[in-house]
Amino acid sequence: ADGEGSGLRTPIVAVLGHVDHGKTSLLDKIRGSAVIEGEAGAITQHIGATAVPLDVISELAGSLIDPSDFDLPGLLFIDTPGHHSFSTLRARGGALADIAVLVVDVNDGFQPQTLEALDILKRTQTPFVVAANKIDTTPGWNPQEDAPTLRTIDAQSDRAENTLNQRLYEIIGELSENGFSADMYWRVQDFRGNIGVVPVSALTGEGVPDLLTVLMGLSQRYMKEDMEVNLSGPGAGTVLEVKEERGFGTTLDVVLYDGVVRTDDTIVVGGKNEPIVTEVRALLQPRPLAEIRTEKRFEQVEEVTAAAGVKIAAPDLDDAIAGAPVRVARGRPVEEVVAAVEAEL
Ligand code: GTP
Ligand code: MG
Secondary structure, eight states: OOOSSEEEOOOEEEEEESTTSSHHHHHHHHHTSOGGGGSGGGOOOSOEEEEEEHHHHHHHHGGGOOGGGOOSOEEEEEEOOOSGGGHHHHHHHHHHOSEEEEEEETTTOSOHHHHHHHHHHHHHTOOEEEEEEOGGGSTTOOOOTTOOHHHHHHTSOHHHHHHHHHHHHHHHHHHHHTTOOEEEGGGOSOTTTSEEEEEOOTTTOTTHHHHHHHHHHHIIIIIHHHHEEETTSBOEEEEEEEEEETTTEEEEEEEEEESEEETTOEEEEOBSSSOEEEEOOEEEEOOTTOBTTTOOSOEEESEEESSEEEEEEOTTOTTBOTTOEEEEOTTSOHHHHHHHHHHHO
């Protein structure tokens, strides 16, 4: 990306929902890799970040997207775990997000962590869409690999279509009971006032073109002003995880949401007792479409521009805490930045 002056950063998209409703599978389908197979017990235990550039989104969305309609660089997806014990990780992911996808299994409907995710979205006022997942499990379904929603619905028997509609209207009803007016996404005009429901299958890829199109459209239409940032200003981010990395000691997995971070920058990180002031020794980035959580071979880079997932290696990070802010001190007195980090803790 261009590192100079103002520009548009990548919107951050949190993927939230109940355990096993298909969050990781959906991202997996999007990035075309098999992260799910590397996961212990198929439960996502950590937040990960995946950058998907606009050209990849455009390829997946096919005829639904004209890439020249967009000037945002792509989408940065944050996967979150649905298991009930990981509520702080969900809250962290939700708070970081510009927009969100709430994944709901069409068979299972609303479950405790679906409601918890809705609360997070309500509290943080994050615009979101609902991915009504696993439509391929509808009895009598005739799968249309990677097809847009309306085309796949056209290919179904009346009976299968009716069963699916019934399930989708249950989800719309649940949303309404929770104070959100919602409809099938193709009937929604204003995505801020109404929640669009996108029927998808992470297994067959049906509806994935629609989901990406809606997310890009939502970001471009309503988030663009928020995305206009000083891309060369001092970086700001949130620590997702504190991790040992062979050859680098204790490192931070960070989602950078503003500005730029460079090797040798002085950074201030929230710590157990007090903010830690240290210097960036190395910046490790997963390659595009790779997933920071599973990526083993990082590329060492000189600078990283928001929004991005990045691993920061620096001395004295042992007391850093997950969820804490990270700020680059460039051009400002360190004490000022320490005070800002303290205020955020
Ligand atoms: P946690 O990270 O544990 O919260 O779960 P998750 O929401 O990431 O669910 P995951 O992607 O691990 O999927 C759970 C199970 O549902 C797996 O066995 C998937 O293969 C299956 N699954 C996910 N999406 C679909 C789908 O669209 N159709 C079908 N038939 N199965 C799916
Ligand atoms: Mg998962």
